[in-house]
Amino acid sequence: MMVTINGSQARTDATTLFELIEERGYAAMFVATALNGKFITIGERENERLRAGDAVEILTPRQGG
Amino acid sequence: MLLYDVVLQSRLMIGSALYPSPAIMAQAIAASNASVVTVSLRREMAGATKEKPRFWSILENLHQPLLPNTAGCHSAKEAVTTAHMAREVFKTDWIKLEVIGEDDTLQPNVFELVEAARILNNDGFKVFPYTTEDLVAADRLLSVGCRVLMPWGSPIGSARGLNNVYGLTTLRAHYPDVPIIIDAGLGVPSHAAQAMELGCDGVLLNTAIAKAIDPIMMAEAFSKSVEAGRLAFLAGALQPRNMATPSTPMAGKPILD
Numbered sequence: 001m002m003v004t005i006n007g008s009q010a011r012t013d014a015t016t017l018f019e020l021i022e023e024r025g026y027a028a029m030f031v032a033t034a035l036n037g038k039f040i041t042i043g044e045r046e047n048e049r050l051r052a053g054d055a056v057e058i059l060t061p062r063q064g065g
Numbered sequence: 066m067l068l069y070d071v072v073l074q075s076r077l078m079i080g081s082a083l084y085p086s087p088a089i090m091a092q093a094i095a096a097s098n099a100s101v102v103t104v105s106l107r108r109e110m111a112g113a114t115k116e117k118p119r120f121w122s123i124l125e126n127l128h129q130p131l132l133p134n135t136a137g138c139h140s141a142k143e144a145v146t147t148a149h150m151a152r153e154v155f156k157t158d159w160i161k162l163e164v165i166g167e168d169d170t171l172q173p174n175v176f177e178l179v180e181a182a183r184i185l186n187n188d189g190f191k192v193f194p195y196t197t198e199d200l201v202a203a204d205r206l207l208s209v210g211c212r213v214l215m216p217w218g219s220p221i222g223s224a225r226g227l228n229n230v231y232g233l234t235t236l237r238a239h240y241p242d243v244p245i246i247i248d249a250g251l252g253v254p255s256h257a258a259q260a261m262e263l264g265c266d267g268v269l270l271n272t273a274i275a276k277a278i279d280p281i282m283m284a285e286a287f288s289k290s291v292e293a294g295r296l297a298f299l300a301g302a303l304q305p306r307n308m309a310t311p312s313t314p315m316a317g318k319p320i321l322d
Contacts, residue, residue: 006108025113030121032106032150037142039149057108059150061121063090064105064134065080065221065271 001052018045020056032059066100066266068213068244069159069191071130073100076261077291078132078246079284080271087123089280094127097274097284103132103161106151132193134161139174141181148185160185161215161248161269163195170220171249175202179209186210195248198232200239207243214240215248215269218260222272224252227259237264254283254290261294262302 003012005024014020017040021028033040034057040048050056066073079099084090094102104124124131133151138144141164148160164181166174173196182192186209194206198216206214216236219225227233228250237245246267247260257268270287277283 006110025115026109027115027117030118030154031109032154034146034150037146039146039153041153059106059154060109060118061124061154062105062107063080063082063084063120064103064136065082 001050003050003053004055006056006058012050014050016046016050017048017056020050021045021058024058026058030060033057034059066244068193073130073267074098075100075288075291076267076295077257077288078103078267078269079274080269081124082271083275084280087120090275091123091127093274093280093284094129096281096288097270098288099129099284101132101269102127102129103134103269103271104155105134105136106147106154130159131155131157132159132161133157134195135163135181137165138163139165139177141177141184144177144181145184145188148181148190149188152190158189159191159193161193161195171222172220173197173217175199175205178202179205182206182211183209193246198229198236200236203236203240207240213244213246215246217249218247218256219250221249223250224273225250226252226256227263230259230263233260233265234263254286257287258290258294258297261291262297264298267291 002009012020014023036055066076075098077097077099078101079094079097080103133155135144135147138147144164164174164177165171178194182194185192192211193213193215194211195215196202203214219228244266246269247265248269251257251270252273260268274280274284
């Protein structure tokens with residue numbers, strides 16, 4: 001199915017947010033996730049099912065002022 | 066300086082953005098002797114990695130408390146979500162709360178700011194609100210649980226210094242027991258010294274150091290100016306007056322005409 005990851009369309013076989021993080025090769029502990037604008041904790045990712053058209057944000061630590 | 070029951074050895078807080086390189090960033094932060102380093106969360110555009118992010122390793126080596134921000138957020142909802150994401154990744158309940166209301170000046174939207182601060186304080190965050198010198202906004206922020214105020218000096222990155230000295234002086238006078246950190250707009254060390262001479266508790270800087278020709282030297286300059294300004298405030302400065310008063314005693318002056 002197609003989802004949006006960090007603003008870009010992507011095809012995925014993942015059924016949960018946890019699987020998506022694994023599939024995309026992120027280090028789970030060093031990213032924060034949101035699904036359709038809602039914060040999803042590390043612990044919630046496994047039970048958070050993905051649907052076609054979902055918008056996923058995967059954020060990492062960056063420089064800031 | 067005491068912020069949310071944490072004793073900080075320096076009154077300078079420093080940003081981690083805009084430096085020519087990560088190495089210069091680390092050296093500038095060290096030279097600044099800052100007590101807190103601000104950071105952010107952004108989309109990873111360089112590609113995923115299973116390894117610990119390099120920036121994270123640099124932060125760990127700084128051995129400084131981190132203050133994640135909500136930079137770029139334009140609504141309370143967006144800022145609250147960003148704060149929760151930052152708390153999980155950075156493992157701190159401190160949050161520099163920014164809710165921008167106007168894009169040319171990056172002026173805070175104090176209405177959304179107060180609402181976001183209310184929610185986050187209820188959620189157990191220690192909120193550092195980026196605000197203006199507005200007394201009513203300050204009162205609302207304190208009433209919803211903030212224990213620090215971070216008014217701007219002038220627009221972020223503008224290097225204009227303290228645009229409203231009267232307003233900041235009034236804010237200081239109204240809330241003598243609330244830590245006040247000047248958050249934005251400082252350009253040169255004398256701006257930081259002026260803020261400290263007014264009785265502000267600290268300053269938060271980024272662009273003025275990071276975009277200097279020599280960020281490491283400028284970091285040291287700001288460090289000294291913050292210390293000098295604080296000492297001047299504690300020492301009690303001479304008040305300006307319109308007429309001259311001689312410093313050399315007139316008593317004992319000979320008549321030679």
